[in-house]
Amino acid sequence: MKHAREMKSLASKSEFYLFFLILILGATFTFANPKFLALQNILDLLKSYSFFGILSVGELVVLLSGGIDISFTAIAQVAEYVTVAVILQYGGNLIAAILISCAIGIILGLANGLLIHFLRIPPIITTIATLNLYFGALYVISTGNIIYRVPQFYQDLSNATLPGGVPMVVGLWTGVVIVTGLILRYTLLGRSIYALGGNPAAAERVGFKVLHTRLFVYSFIGLSSGFGSIVHTALVQSAIPNSIVGHELDVLAAVVLGGANIFGGSGSLIGTFMGVGLLAMLGNGLTLMGISSYWNDVVVGCVLLVGVTFSSLQRMLLASRRANVLVEQEGL
């Protein structure tokens, strides 16, 4: 009985379906080209998506709180460019770069949070505006100049590996996931994010400091973007003022595909990881199968539709089950 119930609750999670989708796709790609399953291919894939993955963690946290952030790509863009420019001008090591990037990220994220909380503008509108503002300001200041030569430590970071040949940047991504997981699950702050996303009015009534939580989540995605931008620079070995902006919806899609509720309150890091993994696999797998990259977007669109249809169907199923609870209920 208990076992059956656990199975049922497992089956009611969207991660479950996502996992199957990944297995099926993985098997298909491997069948078409055995190279897909090669360890080196998987590590390379994870490495190239580590920046994307770090951003998705930030977006997940914002979605959990019932908010949304569109501006994080612009934040990462600003952090990346300014950090590289400052280091080239004044010198500095990796630690300095990380500190500068994170500080920029936190400040810009905090600005989003303050605007959203005090002006009561819907977060999506606020962050579309700040996306343009941050990105536009960067363009004005940089006049669109591309920095082709970045300091050596970026190269070193990109080449560094952990024991077992795991790229350092994948390790950083994993670190962000673990730290975020601990915050979400084992701190009051983390639970307040879920509470705020689940029922903002109740969160306030119970005595949560909604302002603090809100400022935290937007600063957090700012921080993730700033930190992530270091990884991005390491991966691309340049600072181009328009290399990141434009991908914000891809990240959002991966998080939603991972089962996060766009209206807040539910979602998981594992799901988000799988959402990113699925998009990564698609890009890579299609290339290995020799399918023109033009098809990539079409396939990604289809998978997204299928994925979100699953979670939507599930929610409907759950709702109808709930509606009939009393009809079938045997006592309290």
Add this chain to the structure above:
Amino acid sequence: MTEPSATNAQDFFLHLERISKKYGGVTALDEVTCSIRRGEIHCLVGENGSGKSTLIKIISGIEHPDSGHVYFEGESPRHLTSTESIKRGVQVIYQDLSLFSNLTVAENIALPAVLARKVMAFRWSEIAAHAAETLRRIRLSIDLNEIVGNLSLAQQQLVAICRALSGNVRLLIMDEPTTALTRKEVDILFSVVLDLQAKGISVLFVSHKLNEAFEVAERFTILRDGKCVGEFDRSELDTRKLVRLMTGQEVATDPFRPGARQPEVLLEVRNLSKRKNFKAITFQLHRGELLGLTGLLGSGRTELALALFGMNRPDSGEIYFEGKAARIDSVQDAIRLGIGYVPENRIRQGLVIGQSIGSNLILVTIGRLLNRMGLVNAAKRSEVIQSWIGKLGIKVSDAELPVETLSGGNQQKVVIARWLATRPKVLILDSPTVGIDVAAKRSVHQLIRELSAAGVGIILITDETGEALNNCERVLLMRGGRFIGCINSAEETEASIQERLEAGT
């Protein structure tokens, strides 16, 4: 009604001294003075808009009074915030329960207590232990790891109560706690309340179900139009007097004298079933009949109503309209046949909030107001709107104001009028008097009776058995998706119906 002097103020847990509050130009509370003793069950009654919720918000520190003082055991905090109020032992269970439906039962129960301790870490074992302890205290068992959103409404209500009790509670305020509960659950709730009282905890009960209020409350505070009418002991009041004090007018409950049922069958349903919704539903509705349909929340009554309105396609069964087999697969089909439906939740499903009263009135019938160019004929539009406002006695200064500026009773009339404009033969009203005050209720009932006298067949779905008995000759009882009987309202009492509805639950 005596004001406590400085010395005996100590006997009261809570004393409110000449509290006034204005929102914009509207006076919500006007010099309200009242007090609650330790370990007392106190009932706050008043019609909608009388200031009950504002008063609760002030006690719980969410709103601040423009003038006046709140004393806790003779002491008035300078600035009463919600944290301060909780610290002094005030807990509120709101009508919407304010639960986190995405979190577990354990978290919902223990969160406020954990919050009060101001620690950073969140220990799950501690949470579970705390929640289990609270549940034990009121002798309930609910799976602590279940997500609250998956629970039934009644279970959620109990979770809300547990949450309120998990801290150091001295005064428990319950806003309409029994709305969604069955009689049996209400009994459990009341026994919990009496238990609390024995422990010296005061309970402030806000309810519009007067008979229930009389069951447990020792003292009453009555509000009317933001003013305190007075404080009374239970012995000083009866239902009639209470209603008079609440409304300021004598409201006679006039039982229905049904006219002879017309022989012509308007709507006949045979063996209508839908999996997991309702089963083997068979009944007839005559022309001009006011047919009651009652059952608990979740008994399938709303699902059935939606099926008759083309919004919930049944799996099997037949529907006959005026003797002819009819298919109702869409709302358009229903409207074409002459069926109107006034939904349960007028704000969410009935009204177009933000649009004007007039636009809401003619929403369904706008097609009849078009001129040859396909544009709305403005003169005709305003003429039609005015005529309905007049006919139903909707109190409104300007039909172009947004519909949400109306009171609940008048909003309900707008929704009903919209369907009357389609000249329906059958009108399904789902809980038409929920959340409107006694006087407005009466005028809605009056309207329904007039319609039925004019030949409209009406199905009145209601939670309140009293409402069904007072308005309908025949009442269908529904439980677990099935009809469990059709009663003649002259032969039954509220209690006997309630018993049948809840049998087996």
